[in-house]
Amino acid sequence: MTSSESADLFARSWSLYDHITEHNYMFHQEIYAELSELLKQRHDAGQYHMLDLGCGNARYLVPALMESLPGHYQGVDLSQTALDEAADYLVKLPSVTLTHGDLLRAVESTSDKWDVIFTGYALHHLPAEDKAKFFQAAARCLSAGGWLVMVDVVRQERQSREHYLEGYLKFMRETWSKVPPDQLDEACAHVESYDFPESRSTLNEMAQTSGLNRSRLISQYAQHHTLLFAGDQLKY
Numbered sequence: 001m002t003s004s005e006s007a008d009l010f011a012r013s014w015s016l017y018d019h020i021t022e023h024n025y026m027f028h029q030e031i032y033a034e035l036s037e038l039l040k041q042r043h044d045a046g047q048y049h050m051l052d053l054g055c056g057n058a059r060y061l062v063p064a065l066m067e068s069l070p071g072h073y074q075g076v077d078l079s080q081t082a083l084d085e086a087a088d089y090l091v092k093l094p095s096v097t098l099t100h101g102d103l104l105r106a107v108e109s110t111s112d113k114w115d116v117i118f119t120g121y122a123l124h125h126l127p128a129e130d131k132a133k134f135f136q137a138a139a140r141c142l143s144a145g146g147w148l149v150m151v152d153v154v155r156q157e158r159q160s161r162e163h164y165l166e167g168y169l170k171f172m173r174e175t176w177s178k179v180p181p182d183q184l185d186e187a188c189a190h191v192e193s194y195d196f197p198e199s200r201s202t203l204n205e206m207a208q209t210s211g212l213n214r215s216r217l218i219s220q221y222a223q224h225h226t227l228l229f230a231g232d233q234l235k236y
């Protein structure tokens, strides 16, 4: 997907995504409650700076951020519609930058060090070679003891993309019952065209090649995983 295709897509379907998440079909409630606990630990250890790649409107992250205020928060997204909403949700945070652009370019070009790099349900849109570049770039700009926290859909080991899609589309059609049929069709078409999840072992390999030798599964709800990657100085 090109940058402008993705931006167009989210301008059109942002309200659909909000609808899906309001019914907790992608486990945002559980996952963001866990993130809140993680950020509390980070905050208790001292001031932290956070980079959120593919931040969307940041709606579900805001309560966690409010409990554990970061020294600085930067959100990056391709969708200006989502960023405009994010600006409202994040208004009470002391220091916020919102950047309209590609997440890989943002993490590759940052000259800052980040204590927490977060990415929620965005990385699976990237082709495998860009995911590998993403890990390289994230490892380079994490502070000593920093965390890369990734929420995303993950394929089972040795499961083909086709087999994964078959399962995920079935899950959507069987459980996303409150999404109107035409919108469910749109969501399914989006997943079929743009979702390229990796297996956990592939993600671990990409992370290790980049020097992020520690990885931890924080939680798993069906295909929806929360993973934490860090270098050898991991404190968790």
Ligand SMILES: C[S@@+](CC[C@H](N)C(=O)[O-])C[C@H]1O[C@@H](n2cnc3c(N)ncnc32)[C@H](O)[C@@H]1O
Pocket: 006, 007, 010, 017, 053, 054, 055, 056, 057, 058, 060, 076, 077, 078, 079, 082, 101, 102, 103, 104, 119, 120, 121, 122, 125, 151
């Ligand atoms: C499914 S939403 C997730 C939003 C939020 N992080 C969450 O966990 O609910 C994915 C977001 O990633 C953004 N996105 C997808 N590919 C991107 C890219 N290459 N660069 C920046 N943002 C991207 C989309 O615009 C969208 O806002």
